[in-house]
Amino acid sequence: MKQSRQRAIRQLIATRPVGSQRELVEALTSQGFEVTQATVSRDITELGLLKVPRADGPTYAAPEDVAGAHQAPSDDRLRRILADVPVRVGRSGLILVLTGTPGTASVVAQAIDESTLREQEGTLAGDNTLLVLFADEVRLERWRDRFQAVQASLVLSPP
Secondary structure (H helix, E strand, C coil): CHHHHHHHHHHHHHHCCCCCHHHHHHHHHHCCCCCCHHHHHHHHHHHCCEEECCCCCCEEECHHHCCCCCCCCCCHHHHHHHHHCCCEEEEECCEEEEECCCCCHHHHHHHHHHCCCCCCCEEEECCCEEEEECCCHHHHHHHHHHHHHHHHHHHHCCC
């Protein structure tokens, strides 16, 4: 059952834009699957689906359908995303609060997770806000310096 449901999810996101878990629940229900939002959420995680920005809003995509999803850690994708998404950095304790435009937090989080920035304990993305968690002050400061260097390289590099 799980394999056929996950196969159906892959088919759905490959054939039409799906922007929310609710849409997936409705589509799967119409295909005869008995699912909840929690089940769909677990499937999304297990399948490694990414939320990618599109003109009509963010949609789910399989990692193999997203350029750079299987490459070695690199800051290139993060640079490309930051060139399009202005990100403001704030702080609360050992948490950096990154704020971008609506619908972009998960894309920025994924790019951070795939980058060479490794000092963070983890990232947590909402719609436009991303939390980057740290174990200590030294790692936070080192990470922030490196992140700001990536941002600065966009200003210094010709388009």
